[in-house]
Amino acid sequence: EVQLLESGGALVQPGGSLRLSCAASGFTFSAYAITWVRQAPGKGLEWVSTISGSGGSTFYTDSVKGRFTISRDNSKNTLFLQMNSLRAVDTAVYYCAKGGNYVYNAMDVWGQGTTVTVSS
Amino acid sequence: QSVLTQPPSASGTPGQRVTISCSGSSSNIGSNTVNWYQQVPGTAPKLLIYDNNQRPSGVPDRFSGSKSGTSASLAISGLQSEDEADYYCAAWDDSLTGYVFGTGTKVTVL
Numbered sequence: 069e070v071q072l073l074e075s076g077g078a079l080v081q082p083g084g085s086l087r088l089s090c091a092a093s094g095f096t097f098s099a100y101a102i103t104w105v106r107q108a109p110g111k112g113l114e115w116v117s118t119i120s121g122s123g124g125s126t127f128y129t130d131s132v133k134g135r136f137t138i139s140r141d142n143s144k145n146t147l148f149l150q151m152n153s154l155r156a157v158d159t160a161v162y163y164c165a166k167g168g169n170y171v172y173n174a175m176d177v178w179g180q181g182t183t184v185t186v187s188s
Numbered sequence: 189q190s191v192l193t194q195p196p197s198a199s200g201t202p203g204q205r206v207t208i209s210c211s212g213s214s215s216n217i218g219s220n221t222v223n224w225y226q227q228v229p230g231t232a233p234k235l236l237i238y239d240n241n242q243r244p245s246g247v248p249d250r251f252s253g254s255k256s257g258t259s260a261s262l263a264i265s266g267l268q269s270e271d272e273a274d275y276y277c278a279a280w281d282d283s284l285t286g287y288v289f290g291t292g293t294k295v296t297v298l
Contacts, residue, residue: 103287105233113225113233113276115287127286163232172280172287174223174238181232 070094070177072164077182084154084186090147090164090179098122098142101167103175104149106160106184116162117149118171127171131157154186191216192277192290199296200267208293210260210277216288220280222260224253225289228273236275237262264295272297 076088090102104116117138118127126138137150147164161183165175193211200206210222224237235244237253240260250271252263260279264271277290 105289112274112292113227113278113289115278115289118287129286130284165233172220174221174235174278175225176235176238176244178232178234 070166072166072177072179074162074164074179074182077162077184079185079187080154081188082155082186086151086154086184088149088151088162088164088182088184090149092145092147092166095166097140097145099169101169101171101173102140102147103165103167104138104147105163105165105175105178106158107163107181108157108160111160114160118167119147120171121169125171151184154184156186158184159186160184191281191284191288192279194275194277194290194293196291197294197296199298200264201298202267202269204267205263205265206267206271206295207264208262208275208277208295210262210290212258212260212279212288214258215283216258216279216281217255217260218258219282222253222255223278224251224262225276225278226273227276233276267297269297271295 073091103118119138135153161181163181166177221239225233226236227233240255241253281288
């Protein structure tokens, strides 16, 4: 069974840092792009970042460029999101989602999400 | 900010047909395929339609998608109570070099 399991969400102060992880199983991890999507309380879905299967290509939404870094360890079937200089507006549930062979493909499997709260 | 526009709500009685529109531009829907996601409140999103009109295994054929130019639509025929959820369209945007989601539509079964 294809599964994604996020972890690392926490309460953090503005300006702080956090590292999210997404453990994958049930598929050839290195063959697929993986995406982070977030959802602020009571709001819609927002794309955050995507990384290609090899890790050689990364893409970010403008509001996190320079603050967030997506990476992956294909030997450990794990995706990461390093979040620095966190702001209150980054408060959200963060989902990782499996894409296709190309970064623009649909996301067909989603994790259950991990909650990030940025507050003093 | 969402660059794909959807109506905030849609509703119907059981058995009715409901259609949700998604309006974009030449850099997203006009250039790439459209996907639709269903999200029951409190749960993770689920892929409902991919590549404009394809259903993943396990998705009932009551759900169908279409695309024309810079717009797309999702139709739910034979509406059922379990279809009550939020629905999002999405597509890759070549100008933003990123994925964009629609504003979301809440479907209520009356």
